[in-house]
Amino acid sequence: MSFTKINGKVVRVDLRQSGPVVARRGAMLFYTGNVRFSPHGVPGGMGSAPGLGGLAGMAGRMLQGEHEATMLAQGDGVVHYGFRGLETHIVDMSAGGELRVEASRLLGHTTGLQSTVVSVAAASGGGGGGGGLLGALRGAATGAMTGTGMFTTQLTGQGSAVLLAHGGVFELQVGGPTPVVVDPQAFVASYGPVRTELKSSMSWRNVGRTGGEAMQLECSGQGIVYVQASEEKL
Numbered sequence: 001m002s003f004t005k006i007n008g009k010v011v012r013v014d015l016r017q018s019g020p021v022v023a024r025r026g027a028m029l030f031y032t033g034n035v036r037f038s039p040h041g042v043p044g045g046m047g048s049a050p051g052l053g054g055l056a057g058m059a060g061r062m063l064q065g066e067h068e069a070t071m072l073a074q075g076d077g078v079v080h081y082g083f084r085g086l087e088t089h090i091v092d093m094s095a096g097g098e099l100r101v102e103a104s105r106l107l108g109h110t111t112g113l114q115s116t117v118v119s120v121a122a123a124s125g126g127g128g129g130g131g132g133l134l135g136a137l138r139g140a141a142t143g144a145m146t147g148t149g150m151f152t153t154q155l156t157g158q159g160s161a162v163l164l165a166h167g168g169v170f171e172l173q174v175g176g177p178t179p180v181v182v183d184p185q186a187f188v189a190s191y192g193p194v195r196t197e198l199k200s201s202m203s204w205r206n207v208g209r210t211g212g213e214a215m216q217l218e219c220s221g222q223g224i225v226y227v228q229a230s231e232e233k234l
Helices: 053-066 132-146
Strands: 003-007 010-014 021-024 028-032 035-040 070-075 078-081 087-093 098-101 106-110 113-119 151-157 159-165 169-174 180-182 187-191 194-200 215-221 223-228
Touching (some): 003 087, 021 078, 087 187, 087 223, 098 159, 106 113, 180 223, 187 194
Antiparallel strands (some): 003 010, 010 078, 035 070, 098 187, 106 159, 113 151, 169 223
């Protein structure tokens, strides 16, 4: 694993072992050795929001707002990262696979992982998202209900990534006979072929009477769901 935890809120990475690392701007705390930093491009692009059709232009314009500015660190030094005192959680992806995480909840990752931006509708794996205009609208609704955006960051390949969360992160295994249901605002990320579908327990009779649990995120498939111990947004 390339990243090492110093404590719950700080991680370190030795660039001589990990190679270049991408991290959100403002996350570097200090470093030793010879390290060079340069701006890193926005991952994804127009082709990363499949099925949006006539909304592709709007989607493209929104990508920048959904993506956190990042910096590339390279050289032969050791860098320490942290962000706003938030808890960190390292995801080991040395075996490969796919990690989907909101940009605001991603501190950084090694460059062995390819990063793209996908629409929420596409990232749902067909679990209620769908394509075309309807899928885009459902994706927008999901973003509005969960407090996230219309797009999510997808990391694929081999390497490691660092998540950010309030109150720490715990892992839930998905793959049993029944789906795992989490509070959408506590959801941080998913690893593996996990399908997510936003469920509502509201009806016209109880609108305005239900609490935050009226909206629930149902996770099924095979993999891991990362949940923070808080409903606070990043």
